[in-house]
Amino acid sequence: MVIELDDVTTRLADAGFIAAREEAEELLECSEGDDRVLASMIERRLRGEPLAWITGFAMFCGSKIRVDRGVYVPRWQSEPLARRAATRLPAQGRAIDLCTGSGAIAKTLQLSRPGARIVASDLDDRAVHCAGSNGVEVYGGDLFAPLPRDLEGTVDVVVGVVPYVPTRSLRLLPRDTMVFESTLSYDGGEDGVHILRRVVRESGRFLRPGGALLIELGGDEVELLQDDLTGQQFTDVETLFDDDGDVRGLEATFNK
C-alpha cells in the first residue's frame, strides 16, 4: 500500500496539528518512498515527538540545521535575536553562542560573517555532538567555563538563548515540551533569571570594551537583571520586543 500525502495530512489534521499539510510533506520527503519508515514517522509525530527529531532537521534563519533526538529544537522566535547579534559582529570579529543546543545561532553568525570566529558551549553532550555536526566550534561544559582562555577580553558579541523559564511556570509549557524535552533547556530557577544573571556577571571576562550582550528572556526579566547590568558596566540596555509587543530579549553594550 502506498501512503499518500492526503492520507498523512488527514491523520495529522484529525489529531489537531495546525500545519498538517506542511508536516505531511516533510514526513513524506524524509521517508524517501518507504511506507514502513513513513508509518513509523507518523506514529512518532502523533505521539507528540517534535517534527525536527523525526525528520532530523529544522530551518533557522533560512538554513537547514541538523537537530538530533533529545536536542532543543531551535525556534523561529529566536531568529531576530540571531540576526541582531550578527549586526554587532564585525567581519573578522569574535562571538560566543552560550547554551548553543543544535548550534543554530552560532551557525547563523558563521554564515553571515564567514571571516569571524564563533565559539559555542552547551552542558548537554547530545547538543555538543549535534552542534559539532553542524560545523560549529563547540565546547562541552557550563556557560563560559569550557571556552578557550585566549578569547578573554576580545569578544565582540556574546549571544544566548539560555534557560529562562521560572521553575513554577514550567508546568505551563505545552504538554509535549515537557514530555519529550529536557527541563535543562528551560528551567531558569525560581525567578527565571538564575542562569541569565550568571551570563550577565560572567560576560565581562570575555567581552571587549564596546562588545555586545544579546540574550533571550521574557516578562519582567530585564528589570530583574538591571542591577547586575549596571554593576557589570553594561550601558545602552535595550529591551527587545516581538511583533505582538511581548518582551523577547535584551541587548546591552559592555563599557569597561
Ligand SMILES: C[S@@+](CC[C@H](N)C(=O)[O-])C[C@H]1O[C@@H](n2cnc3c(N)ncnc32)[C@H](O)[C@@H]1O
Ligand atoms: C533553550 S535551549 C537553547 C538552544 C539554542 N540556543 C537554540 O536557541 O536553539 C537551552 C540550551 O542550554 C543548555 N544549557 C542549560 N544549562 C546550561 C549551562 N549551565 N551551560 C551550558 N549549557 C546549558 C541546554 O542543554 C540547552 O541545549
